[in-house]
Amino acid sequence: xxxLIIRNIMNRKVRSALxxxxxxxxxxAVIVMGAMSENFHQTFERSMSVTSDKIRVFSESGxxxxxxxxxxxxxxxxxxxxxxxxxxxxxxxxxxxxxxTGKQILGVPPEKSSVALYPVDLKAGRFLxxxxxxxxxxGSNIQREYKLQIGSKFEIHDKYFTVAGILDYTGSIFxxxxxxxxxxxxxxxxxxxxxxxxxxxxxxxIDAEVLSKRIELxxxxxxxxxxxxxxxxxxxSFMIFSVITISSGLLAAIIGGLCVxxxxxxxxxxxxxxxGILKAIGAETRDILLLTLGEASxxxxxxxxxxxxxxxxxxxxxxxxxxNTRIVLFLITPRLLVIAMLFALLIGALSGLYPAxxxxxxxxxxxxxxx
Amino acid sequence: xxxxxxxxxxxxTPEKPEKDExxxxxxxxxxxxxxxxxxxxxxxxxxxxPVHALxxxxxxxxxxxxxxxxxxxxxxKSTLLALIGTLxxxxxxxxxxxxxxxxSVPEKLLPRVRREKIGFIFQHYNLIPTLSALxxxxxxxxxxxxxxxxxxxxxxxxxxxxxxxxRLSHKPSELxxxxxxxxxxxxxxxxxxxxxxxxxxxxxxxxxxxxxxxxVFKELSEKGQTILVVTHDPEVAKECSxxxxxxxxxxxxx
Numbered sequence: 001x002x003x004l005i006i007r008n009i010m011n012r013k014v015r016s017a018l019x020x021x022x023x024x025x026x027x028x029a030v031i032v033m034g035a036m037s038e039n040f041h042q043t044f045e046r047s048m049s050v051t052s053d054k055i056r057v058f059s060e061s062g063x064x065x066x067x068x069x070x071x072x073x074x075x076x077x078x079x080x081x082x083x084x085x086x087x088x089x090x091x092x093x094x095x096x097x098x099x100x101t102g103k104q105i106l107g108v109p110p111e112k113s114s115v116a117l118y119p120v121d122l123k124a125g126r127f128l129x130x131x132x133x134x135x136x137x138x139g140s141n142i143q144r145e146y147k148l149q150i151g152s153k154f155e156i157h158d159k160y161f162t163v164a165g166i167l168d169y170t171g172s173i174f175x176x177x178x179x180x181x182x183x184x185x186x187x188x189x190x191x192x193x194x195x196x197x198x199x200x201x202x203x204x205x206i207d208a209e210v211l212s213k214r215i216e217l218x219x220x221x222x223x224x225x226x227x228x229x230x231x232x233x234x235x236x237s238f239m240i241f242s243v244i245t246i247s248s249g250l251l252a253a254i255i256g257g258l259c260v261x262x263x264x265x266x267x268x269x270x271x272x273x274x275x276g277i278l279k280a281i282g283a284e285t286r287d288i289l290l291l292t293l294g295e296a297s298x299x300x301x302x303x304x305x306x307x308x309x310x311x312x313x314x315x316x317x318x319x320x321x322x323x324n325t326r327i328v329l330f331l332i333t334p335r336l337l338v339i340a341m342l343f344a345l346l347i348g349a350l351s352g353l354y355p356a357x358x359x360x361x362x363x364x365x366x367x368x369x370x371x
Numbered sequence: 372x373x374x375x376x377x378x379x380x381x382x383x384t385p386e387k388p389e390k391d392e393x394x395x396x397x398x399x400x401x402x403x404x405x406x407x408x409x410x411x412x413x414x415x416x417x418x419x420x421p422v423h424a425l426x427x428x429x430x431x432x433x434x435x436x437x438x439x440x441x442x443x444x445x446x447x448k449s450t451l452l453a454l455i456g457t458l459x460x461x462x463x464x465x466x467x468x469x470x471x472x473x474x475s476v477p478e479k480l481l482p483r484v485r486r487e488k489i490g491f492i493f494q495h496y497n498l499i500p501t502l503s504a505l506x507x508x509x510x511x512x513x514x515x516x517x518x519x520x521x522x523x524x525x526x527x528x529x530x531x532x533x534x535x536x537x538r539l540s541h542k543p544s545e546l547x548x549x550x551x552x553x554x555x556x557x558x559x560x561x562x563x564x565x566x567x568x569x570x571x572x573x574x575x576x577x578x579x580x581x582x583x584x585x586x587v588f589k590e591l592s593e594k595g596q597t598i599l600v601v602t603h604d605p606e607v608a609k610e611c612s613x614x615x616x617x618x619x620x621x622x623x624x625x
Contacts, residue, residue, distance in 0.1 A: 001513075011501045277497045280458060281511040281558065282486025285479070365458040368497070 001287070005294035012267065016299060019263040023303020023344055024310060026253030030340045031311025031332065033249035037242045039331035044238050046172035053118075055212045056225040057085075057198040067221065070193045075219040081206035082215070086112040087195030089185045093156070093178050103142065103176045105156065107185025107195075113137060116199060117167070120174050125150040125165035128181055137165035137179040156180065157188045200224075250343075256303060257347035264296050264355035275359050276367025285360045292356035293349060300348015304341045311340070405565055405597045406432040406455070411464035413450050413620075424450040426620045427464070432566070432599070437592035439608040440601045442617035448601040451617065452568045455599065456489050457481045469565035486515050490559030494571035496551040498543040498558075504530060504550075505539040508557045515562055522561075529557040533587060549580030556587060560596070567591070567598045573607055585610045 009016045057076055059068035068087075076085040089107030108116045110128035117127070117137075128135055136154055138146075143166045148154060152163045156178060167174055186193060200215060202208045212226035225233070268275070275288060315330040322329060408430040415422045425447040432438055440448045453459040455466055457473055466473040469488055476484055491497075498507045508526035517525070530539055533553040543551050552572060559567050569588070573581040585607055588598050592612065600611060608614045616623045 007501060273497070274499060277493075277499065278510075278514075279482065280456070280485060280491050280497075282482050282514045282562070284482045284514065287514055363458075365453055368458070368493070 022259030023256040024306035026256030027307025029252035030249035033245040035330035055200040084201040090196040107182040135164040136161040140169040260351035279364035296352020304344025439611035447620040490564035490567040492569035
């Protein structure tokens with residue numbers, strides 16, 4: 001039957017090609033949108049893994065509300081069960097681009113830089129040391145973009161910093177981080193002794209969720225985000241992002257599926273007499289189903305392969321183009337490829353179901369009378 | 372004849388008839404009677420009005436007979452053929468073909484009956500336009516799950532026998548009307564059916580081609596192939612071993 005299926009597809013070259021293109025376009029959208037979602041997912045997972053041991057303490061009015069100063073660090077430290085606490089100042093590196101590039105300045109007390117960044121390791125150099133003021137530790141993407149080396153000069157907000165350390169690639173937000181001493185950051189951005197949030201490290205014997213609530217109750221004017229809450233919040237954002245990106249891809253693929261259904265319905269209508277002949281010479285219902293469903297599935301398969309191929313090339317080109325700006329937006333994973341291929345096959349087969357059913361249910365006599 | 376091998380209860384041999392009804396004694400006289408049509412009727416409804424396309428037809432066909440069915444248009448010839456070919460369901464009556472009562476075969480087993488007991492030849496040839504002559508002949512064997520090599524050999528042998536050895540890879544559009552009809556004869560013969568049903572097989576060809584088709588039918592008949600030919604052409608009927616006339620759904624001259 002396989003050869004008959006392929007031949008039927010090849011006998012209607014233009015129509016089959018257009019249908020395959022319809023599916024391919026849908027799968028292309030699935031690949032591009034899916035790659036965006038996969039990249040976001042990977043960054044999210046890795047970011048969670050490198051920051052999941054700390055409780056974030058914010059001002060009651062939120063991270064952008066201000067009002068959280070370094071004084072609160074000692075209040076947090078006094079809460080039973082807090083092993084360590086330190087403030088961090090976070091701001092966008094390239095204010096002119098509204099932070100769209102994802103690069104961030106992270107003001108960290110120099111003596112805490114290694115623990116604040118744990119478990120991220122250094123690729124070269126060292127973390128910040130007490131007494132450092134115009135030293136900087138950069139993430140791997142920053143290092144590559146600005147071609148930095150240990151000892152290089154790096155301009156931040158009209159001041160020159162010396163690169164003291166370069167972080168390993170993590171696939172997380174730290175790849176785009178520019179880490180400078182907290183005091184220098186506060187001076188540079190003229191925010192007094194304000195901090196964006198405080199990292200509270202829980203004692204090993206205490207539950208982070210319990211301690212989080214305890215901090216909130218003990219330190220006036222603060223709210224906290226425990227590792228668990230952070231994960232829930234981040235997962236919700238991730239879910240919304242994924243639903244938006246994936247569903248737009250799926251929508252395109254469903255339109256491709258309707259293309260297949262339309263083509264198959266036309267094909268079945270045109271071949272009514274042919275199905276009558278096949279039935280008269282002894283074709284079983286399953287033979288007719290196999291022929292029509294097979295055609296639809298093969299068009300799904302070809303469309304899937306083409307869509308994945310073109311989508312992957314497009315993602316590669318876009319990533320290469322965006323490499324200059326260090327915005328990595330797309331990531332193609334084996335999981336995404338498998339999902340896209342299965343989806344293409346499913347769309348093809350599902351779209352072929354109704355036409356196949358119609359073909360298989362034809363009365364041979366009526367079909368033979370068809371002009 | 373190929374082995375049917377379908378469930379015994381479906382394809383069982385009819386009960387042995389009384390001695391004075393020799394035509395039903397298929398088990399013992401299968402060499403002589405291949406088909407028995409008993410009181411076969413078909414009534415259509417046009418809205419609420421019944422149209423009797425065929426009334427109580429009774430026919431006995433012996434193995435190797437070349438039987439012509441004649442009659443004016445709309446007389447019920449094609450209906451009779453469609454009923455025997457299981458393309459339509461009878462309103463009443465029985466068709467016993469090669470020991471199987473076709474009217475009691477469940478719907479889902481009818482394709483197998485068509486494959487293994489019946490061969491069709493149509494007026495308009497009804498070949499699949501995208502397939503070559505060889506592939507068209509192979510087609511019904513595909514549905515019988517005959518292995519590729521065997522079906523290729525058999526299709527080739529049939530086409531060669533019918534004088535189309537040099538036309539194996541030609542598509543129907545590359546063949547003359549007579550050649551197309553010979554391809555459809557080969558296709559009908561492919562599964563070695565009990566009976567071939569030919570519906571106006573010479574309706575679309577010139578007299579020379581008609582004569583060659585009739586000659587093929589006669590040769591097949593002489594070799595023991597039973598053939599029922601619906602025709603308007605007296606020249607075709609003249610060459611048949613027996614002629615059956617139908618008028619207004621009733622067999623008039625038998």
